[in-house]
Amino acid sequence: MGARSSRQSYQQWDLNELSRQTGIPVDQVHQLHQQFMKAAGRDGQLDQREFMNFYSRFPGAQQQDPRYMQQQIPRIYRTFDRDNSGTLSFDEFLSAV
Numbered sequence: 001m002g003a004r005s006s007r008q009s010y011q012q013w014d015l016n017e018l019s020r021q022t023g024i025p026v027d028q029v030h031q032l033h034q035q036f037m038k039a040a041g042r043d044g045q046l047d048q049r050e051f052m053n054f055y056s057r058f059p060g061a062q063q064q065d066p067r068y069m070q071q072q073i074p075r076i077y078r079t080f081d082r083d084n085s086g087t088l089s090f091d092e093f094l095s096a097v
Helices: 002-006 012-022 026-040 048-055 066-080 090-096
Strands: none
Touching: 012 026, 012 090, 026 048, 026 090, 048 066, 066 090
């Protein structure tokens, strides 16, 4: 998985760069990162179950029928998982939202 997946914390440069790439303000990137890491646990990556719990808290997801979301989560997860590792890194997640 390389250095990217083993890296546990983001430096300010990373947050600034992610903000620049996504157009999301740095303070929001930082807040999303904190929430992501809390959901991801020790490894700093979201597996599909962790992703489902995390994603279901987003406002758009909360408005969807739970059965519909349960069907859509695997597709959404595969779309976010750009490197097909089976886990989502923060930058994969952020670039998709």
